[in-house]
Amino acid sequence: MSTSAEQPTVREAVIALLRDFGMTKIFGNPGSTELPLFLDFPEDFSYVLGLQEAVVVGMADGHAQATRNAAFVNLHSAAGVGHAMGNIFTAFKNRTPMVITAGQQARSILPYEPFLYSGQATELAKPYVKWSIEPARAEDVPHAIARAYYLAMLPPRGPVLVSIPSDDWNKPCDFIAPRRVSTQLRPEPALLEAIGAQLDACERPAFVIGAAVDRDAAWQETVQLAERHNARVFVAPMSGRCGFPEDHRLFAGFLPAMRERIVGKLAGHDFIFAIGAPAFTYHVEGQGPHIPEGATLAQLIEDPATASWTPLGTSAVGGIRLGLQDLLARPAPRARPLPPARPVRPRAEPPAPGERLSxxxxxxxxxxxxxxxxxxxxxxxxxxxxxxxxxxxxxxxxxxxxxxxxxxxxxxxxxxxxxxxxxxxxxxxxxxxxxxxxxxxxxxxxxxxxxxxxxxxxxxxxxxxxxxxxxxxxxxxxxxxxxxxxxxxxxxxxxxxxxxxxxxxxxxxxxxxxxxxxxxxxxxxxxxxxx
Incomplete structure (x- = not known):
């Protein structure tokens, strides 16, 4: 119920905002400090219960990736966030948009270190959230939720965290009107022109496709660009999504997370274009060059941090789909022959009697x-x-x-x-x-x-x-x-x-x-x- 005819409660303002953002599923495992959120729970919302907080965040991650919209997650204070940290880390690496709210004890007893409070609520999930806050006033909670949503959806997408004291939900505040905030950033035209010129001039191009291709709905553009240039297409090491059809004539397989083996796989190519992928993700120490001798590297990536540590070449930062569309808008290149096809794998045979299945x-x-x-x-x-x-x-x-x-x-x-x-x-x-x-x-x-x-x-x-x-x-x-x-x-x-x-x-x-x-x-x- 509202505290007056004029002002809604924090709970009512947040629910209205979540409805506007299309986040009507709340993923959670409830604790005492979160209960005020669920008073007068709206009929058009649903609560998705997980039996442990890591499960909660994992379900939210899958749902957010599949819907391309941020998921709303409700965790229980310090203990619940702690249980969830493994999958918060994964959501951060997956670039999954997620608004995580964590319960906090009532403001009036925080000076006395009450049971189940979070002493450093904004620090607990760092560095694996894009932003975290415990609003200074109850009436600031809806604004914090709105900001968290926009940040979660801005590239590179990822989880954010808002800690909310339990007595904030019934306080009066103002409704927050949703805004339109761009979620697509176009790469710098001059850099794309330089990459396009390199791609046109090379003899044996190879594409290395990462998870951001499918995250950014750039699958078709990737296929079109590969076919235009007859480029062999590899999947980047440790990629969490697939960005290219694996039965396509140009598909060349998967790169391992080892420097020397990556160089070996890419040998013979004179231009390597990492699309929506780090260049490169390694799992063990390696030696020597990052790419084959005589090759050059370019990268199209949505994440400035990834571009900053790429060891060589040109990095264009911005939306994958928009960048590929700009490259496809350039004049058609000269014809190239098809590269060698990937060898056909042998069929797996059923086990002999008494042996386990392979x-x-x-x-x-x-x-x-x-x-x-x-x-x-x-x-x-x-x-x-x-x-x-x-x-x-x-x-x-x-x-x-x-x-x-x-x-x-x-x-x-x-x-x-x-x-x-x-x-x-x-x-x-x-x-x-x-x-x-x-x-x-x-x-x-x-x-x-x-x-x-x-x-x-x-x-x-x-x-x-x-x-x-x-x-x-x-x-x-x-x-x-x-x-x-x-x-x-x-x-x-x-x-x-x-x-x-x-x-x-x-x-x-x-x-x-x-x-x-x-x-x-x-x-x-x-x-x-x-x-």
Whole structure:
């Protein structure tokens, strides 16, 4: 209720603002300091409950990416923000727009360090939010929410945080009228002209495509520019989205996150154009040049910080789609021959009797059975190289994963994506180690009856760590502590949360289980024993 006929409460002003911004879903796990927000909860809003704050932020991340609009997240004071930090970090790396509100104790008792208060609320989530604030006055809260939304949506997009004392929600304030704020910045024309001239003059161009291509709805422009120049197209290391059809004649594969191997993959190209991608993301130390000898590098990126650390070449900062449109508006270049085609991968064979299924065979079977426009939300790090070969992505907005390397994102993100993409089948492809970081997401999927197919690749270990150990001096056969995962029953965990769970050990069971799961109107988890 309003405090007077003239002024609304902070709660009423914020709800009106969220409605204007199209954020009528509140992702949260409620605590005591957030309860005043939900008094007289409006009928056109919905509360999306996650059973742990990391799950909450993961669902919000998937939903925001799939809708291209900021998600509204409500967390509980310091403890809730702490639980959520892993996926806040991932949202920051994913460039996901997100307005995070955190509860705070009442202003009147803050001097006495009350129970469940946040002593440094604006510092807690830094440096992985674009901006954070605890408004000086209750009546400033709506303005802070508005500013947070605009900042979250401005490139490079990302999460912001507003800490709100519990007694602010019932205080009088003024309504805030929504404004139109540009979310597209055009790259500098002179730099684009220079890049265009380099592209026209080179003999053997290569494109390196990053997550910002699909984030900025620049898929078609990327394909058109590649076809205009007959450029080979690689996907950047650790990219959280797909920006190019992987069955296209010009697709050349994926770059590893290692300097020397990147240079090797790009050898023979005299001009490298990183589009919506860092140049480059590395995972281990490397030596030598960043690009092949005799090549030049240019970059089109929406993030000034990324442009600032790029080690060489020309960087144009601005919207990916607008930049590509400007490059496509230039006169047509001279004709180039097609580059060599990518080798055709061999088919994966079913296992011999008594052997476990290979990841390649599982993913090949999944690809053959799934709809072409189905959406893969992946977090199976050790299986990603195999996925790149046997589970190609064909269309825009049909692949999501974490750009951060932090686990626990993709199972709840699949729930958020499925909430937004109701006409497409969503497949959560998750490793067994990853699944345990946010297994509670299954409960949310069951409560909303979302038709998600969760595929758990169960190799009973943190395989990525075991395979990576050689970089740090481990020899084959050396024991690596803390990387075995025996005795996990994912089908049982699914059933306990209301999701149908199926265990698969043979090729026949695999085909039958995936066919049924992909056709189900409810969430189904398929636990696959793999070698």
């Amino acid at each position: 990841v390649a065979y599982v993913l090949q079977t999944l690809d053959e059975l799934r709809p072409r426009d189905s959406i893969v939300v992946e977090e199976a790090p050790s299986s990603r190289p195999v996925m790149h070969e046997y589970l190609p992505i064909y269309e825009s907005e049909t692949f999501y994963t974490m750009c951060s390397g932090g686990l626990g994102h993709s199972m709840p993100a699949a729930v958020g994506v499925a909430m937004a993409k109701t006409r497409q089948r969503v497949i959560g492809l998750i490793g067994d180690g990853s699944a345990m970081y946010s297994i509670q997401a299954l409960w949310s999927a069951a409560q909303m009856q979302l038709p998600i197919t969760f595929v758990i690749l169960k190799n009973r270990r943190y395989a990525a760590l075991q395979e990576f150990a050689g970089v740090f001096g481990f020899k084959p056969g050396d024991r690596l502590e803390g990387t075995d995962l025996p005795d996990l029953d994912f089908a049982g965990l699914a059933r306990a949360q209301g999701v149908e769970g199926v265990r698969v050990e043979t090729a026949q069971q695999l085909g039958e289980a995936l066919t049924a799961a992909l056709g189900s109107t409810r969430p189904v988890l398929v636990e696959v024993e793999v070698a």
